[in-house]
Amino acid sequence: MNDEVKQFRLSKMIEEIEDYAILLLDENGNIENWNKGAEKIKGYKAHEIVGQNFRVFYMDEDRKNRKPESLIETAKTEGKAISEGWRVRKDGSRFWGSIVITAIHDTQGDIVGFTKVTRDLTDKMLAAEAIQQHVNELQLKNKELEQFVYIASHDLQEPLLTVSNFVELLKEEYGSLFDEDGQLYMGYITEATGRMRNLIKDLLDYSHIGRENGIEQVDVNQLLTDIVNDLDQRIAVTGAQIIYGEMPIVTAYATELRQLFQNLITNALKFYRTGVPPVVEISIEPYKKGWRFHVSDNGIGIKPEHEEKIFLIFQRLHNREEFSGNGIGLANCKKIAVMHNGDISVTSVPGKGSVFSFTIEL
Numbered sequence: 347m348n349d350e351v352k353q354f355r356l357s358k359m360i361e362e363i364e365d366y367a368i369l370l371l372d373e374n375g376n377i378e379n380w381n382k383g384a385e386k387i388k389g390y391k392a393h394e395i396v397g398q399n400f401r402v403f404y405m406d407e408d409r410k411n412r413k414p415e416s417l418i419e420t421a422k423t424e425g426k427a428i429s430e431g432w433r434v435r436k437d438g439s440r441f442w443g444s445i446v447i448t449a450i451h452d453t454q455g456d457i458v459g460f461t462k463v464t465r466d467l468t469d470k471m472l473a474a475e476a477i478q479q480h481v482n483e484l485q486l487k488n489k490e491l492e493q494f495v496y497i498a499s500h501d502l503q504e505p506l507l508t509v510s511n512f513v514e515l516l517k518e519e520y521g522s523l524f525d526e527d528g529q530l531y532m533g534y535i536t537e538a539t540g541r542m543r544n545l546i547k548d549l550l551d552y553s554h555i556g557r558e559n560g561i562e563q564v565d566v567n568q569l570l571t572d573i574v575n576d577l578d579q580r581i582a583v584t585g586a587q588i589i590y591g592e593m594p595i596v597t598a599y600a601t602e603l604r605q606l607f608q609n610l611i612t613n614a615l616k617f618y619r620t621g622v623p624p625v626v627e628i629s630i631e632p633y634k635k636g637w638r639f640h641v642s643d644n645g646i647g648i649k650p651e652h653e654e655k656i657f658l659i660f661q662r663l664h665n666r667e668e669f670s671g672n673g674i675g676l677a678n679c680k681k682i683a684v685m686h687n688g689d690i691s692v693t694s695v696p697g698k699g700s701v702f703s704f705t706i707e708l
Contacts, residue, residue: 371460686707691704
């Protein structure tokens, strides 16, 4: 195959490509050839555009700011210019173009023209904008929801305090006048207001996660030591063992990370099998740009159909007579893991124990 045939085949190959606009420009940026991809993306027939300057594809503002000329100068000095932005078709509509302009040199090294390759990324750009808009809307709704929870919880405390105070006054001033049923009813009211108070506190804690604290370097060894010391009495009562090896220093929200670990360890000390002292083991492994932590226990375990449900707010698997709580602790853990660009999950065998795994990537 001689050089002339090879050159012809190369020319035809470029001409027939439809997914990319491939242009040959002279040293001043004037268009010298036009392939099918250019016609498809930009809308001009070859006879309509050859001879014109490639500036015609740019928005008015870009032309005013001399962006086309700037790209040519960059290609001259650096050999190549890369850019993305809105471009204009023949019919005036816009498309998001990704372009590469490459300088062409003769045998003496002098620039004799440029190749310009354009790819239409409009669909990708619009999809990215739609995703970002959706993310922004979700963030706004999440902030509104957190604000609502905070305000509702805060405002609920005042009438609850009034109820609690009057219940105490009734018990003090008229308690001796109540019969057995009256005493029972007063006990129910006191118990219910106590649960409501704890529920409001939990809601406030949930709404406060991530609102004020900043990211810092956290020594997980010291964090776990502090948690074990704080839980010393509960550990002694249950005969529990908390086992962990050398832990790293991580980039995290310190208060929230402590809350996450404390919730998981406290749950392990709560949901243990009768007659079987709790054993809580904490391990770690590198994960992408961060870490994956595992908190395992030998407790009562969780049925497979409940492994996703437990991370939803107010979801309880047991009645209050068996285990106390409002079903918000693991929802807090989920929120904290997401704050750290991570997630949390559980694998469990009923009657043998559970392993909670969470990742952090900050």
